[in-house]
Amino acid sequence: MSDLRDAAMSSKAWPFEEARRVLKRYQKQPPEKGYVLFQTGYGPSGLPHIGTFGEVARTTMVKRAFEVISDIPTKLISFSDDLDGMRKVPGNVPNAASLEEHLQKPLTAVPDPFGTHESFGHHNNAKLRSFLDTFGFEYEFISAKEFYESGQFDEILKRAVEKYDEIMAVMLKSLREERASTYSIFLPIHPETGRVLYVPMKNVDAENYTITFDDEEGKEWTIPVTGGNVKFQWKPDFGARWAALGVDFEMFGKDHSTNAPIYDQICRILGWRAPEHFTFELFLDENGQKISKTSGNGVSIDEWLTYASSESLAYFMYLKPKTAKRMHFDVIPKAVDEYHQQLRAYETQDTKARLNNPVFHIHGHNVPTSDMVVPFSMLLNMASVSSAEDKETLWGFIRRYASEASPENNPTLDDAVGFAVRYYHDFVKPAKTYRAPTDQEREALSDLATALSSEEAALAAIAAKNAKMGRDDPLPEADFSDPEFLQAIVFAIGKLKEFEPLRDWFTAIYEVLLGASQGPRFGGFIALYGVEETIALIESALAGEFTK
Structure with a gap:
């Protein structure tokens, strides 16, 4: 003590x-x-x-x-x-x-x-x-x-x-x-x-x-x-x-x-x-106006708890209290994921670091363990691409990605799945706006689909990227269930197609395939959604099915 x-x-x-x-x-x-x-x-x-x-x-x-x-x-x-x-x-x-x-x-x-x-x-x-x-x-x-x-x-x-x-x-x-x-x-x-x-x-x-x-x-x-x-x-x-x-x-x-x-x-x-x-x-609300009880602008307590846990709200409250913060629905997914990142970090921290961790100030000495094997932002994207109407749709993806996960073993994740379906229908679905790819993006997406189709194509893309960058790195083991291997493929295609800056490539992926301006780490998305399903998603986008 x-x-x-x-x-x-x-x-x-x-x-x-x-x-x-x-x-x-x-x-x-x-x-x-x-x-x-x-x-x-x-x-x-x-x-x-x-x-x-x-x-x-x-x-x-x-x-x-x-x-x-x-x-x-x-x-x-x-x-x-x-x-x-x-x-x-x-x-x-x-x-x-x-x-x-x-x-x-x-x-x-x-x-x-x-x-x-x-x-x-x-x-x-x-x-x-x-x-x-x-x-x-x-x-x-x-x-x-x-x-x-x-x-x-x-x-x-x-x-x-x-x-x-x-x-x-x-x-x-x-x-x-x-x-x-x-x-x-x-x-x-x-x-x-x-x-x-x-x-x-x-x-x-x-x-x-x-x-x-x-x-x-x-x-x-x-x-x-x-x-x-x-x-x-x-x-x-x-x-x-x-x-x-x-x-x-x-x-x-x-x-x-x-x-x-x-x-x-x-x-x-x-x-x-x-x-x-x-x-x-x-x-402040999304327009920069002070939140008021009488006008009801901003996000209410009940509204936050409709889409996320009370712990994520407490986390948001902890952050930089002397800095004005916009309080609108878009901050909720970020708060949820950052809260769970801090929970995972707490497990390995020493006493000094733990006392500086927001989750200590939320929970005191009884900091729980996170069972979120899938980030909330990823759940939202899964809900979006699958047009999820219920929790079971998302659990179908989760079980394939993490076979040991279940609503019983991962109650916080199960709650988050329900929140994600609700948030998708209320906020993501009405705001989804797909766009057609540029010529450069079309070629890159087509090459990505090809690279995902076989081990040989995937490793060839990574090797070509290494050669283009003048590097002699050993090739990774081909594992289409590994988010890091999948991310390496996505990264390689972006480099080969000379996107500058590289984030423009990921922005294109989100806007063309997901109808959103930002999204998850795409290798993790592929692992969760499925390689064949991602190839089909790319083909649908290239065929113009999302922009009809």
């Missing part, structure tokens, strides 16, 4: 770097509350999206890294601001028009447009929790509605009344004059309409812990700040939550970075040391 901890203390993996910053908070003495608290926030104004999951996944990675370098207990809280008023009706929900009359009501007072839960806020909270539970996160869920109404926030609310002028001074510096004239850190919930009100305060009473204000109709009200009658504005809410719970670490998107000093100041005013922060770049 000491060797592991020593390696972790010098690891450059970003979760360990963050964990070490958290540990510095308690160099002198452990936390009085008995644990280090990690928190993530969720605004349930729309359905949970991948960015929401990413915050929990990445925070869990830091928490797990902390547990390697320290024996201090940890806790992760997922806090939902479900008392927030609904500012606009989301565009991606059913019965949207029915929600118009509930604008500015707390999300937990807005009817559920899906008709499955007590409110819209409850529905979205349940969606988030369901996914986090499915993935196996260890967390405690806190609802703002329950937190305010149960009195758990009362002490901080009272302290905010006592420190009202000091907190307001912090806030007013960040506001334009027009906004500052009507601003208050408190948002009263109207005693009659239940709406969250954005109104200035006429009086803040530090003796009775009440606020006085006029509602939108001009009627004056005086209500206590405790018991769920009032909620914080969103910027003060950050600092207040940190102070109320004793938060030690929270990450958030780049769009919060300019406000982080405000959150910190308010937290300190309310009596708690500001937590450690980690700012990540935002997720």
Whole structure:
């Protein structure tokens, strides 16, 4: 364990770097509350999206890294601001028009447009929790509605009344004059309409812990700040939550970075040391636009899990969190294959390398073994050329390529086969665009078919390539079941036909034979699809059957 901890203390993996910053908070003495608290926030104004999951996944990675370098207990809280008023009706929900009359009501007072839960806020909270539970996160869920109404926030609310002028001074510096004239850190919930009100305060009473204000109709009200009658504005809410719970670490998107000093100041005013922060770049859709819960652009959690495993999603979340990433369906196959590459690498790595491997931060000490004997990208191409309608079609190819593989022995591969069929029909098939070969490509493809037809022709092509390159390499053993031998044949034809750069030859193969702009290592494709089947595929393409 000491060797592991020593390696972790010098690891450059970003979760360990963050964990070490958290540990510095308690160099002198452990936390009085008995644990280090990690928190993530969720605004349930729309359905949970991948960015929401990413915050929990990445925070869990830091928490797990902390547990390697320290024996201090940890806790992760997922806090939902479900008392927030609904500012606009989301565009991606059913019965949207029915929600118009509930604008500015707390999300937990807005009817559920899906008709499955007590409110819209409850529905979205349940969606988030369901996914986090499915993935196996260890967390405690806190609802703002329950937190305010149960009195758990009362002490901080009272302290905010006592420190009202000091907190307001912090806030007013960040506001334009027009906004500052009507601003208050408190948002009263109207005693009659239940709406969250954005109104200035006429009086803040530090003796009775009440606020006085006029509602939108001009009627004056005086209500206590405790018991769920009032909620914080969103910027003060950050600092207040940190102070109320004793938060030690929270990450958030780049769009919060300019406000982080405000959150910190308010937290300190309310009596708690500001937590450690980690700012990540935002997720973008395929058009480069920020992913939004309310607009529903980009890829949702459910959509990713329709086409790939949750582990591949966690892998995508681990990669370069400080770099903006486009979040669209085309990234899924790459994430799946890279995740399994890292699983295979982990088996032979030493401790230092393992701590830098993304799969450690996804799985901790229980990293599984990959049973993906065929890459996901290859499965997609198999589905494409075979127009696969079901899993059994692909398993027919897999069994010929790896006779020991089966759905029972390779459950992850079996899941991937199902994902590949689904992904092919939804994304690959509609986008398939074949083109006719150029004269150079036609000759090369014809020569490739010839080279695949016999051992003599294959070895002759490889020998001719060696001679053309001025090399005297010994010829390989002819084995048409070996992906490397098949790749050597493909490579030889490309060199003999003088494709420059050589990748133009492989691009031609993909575009003419597969109807795609990119594809797998073609030797592996031939081994999986079959030599005779590949020859037939080439002949069909040369006959113009794909471009009719």
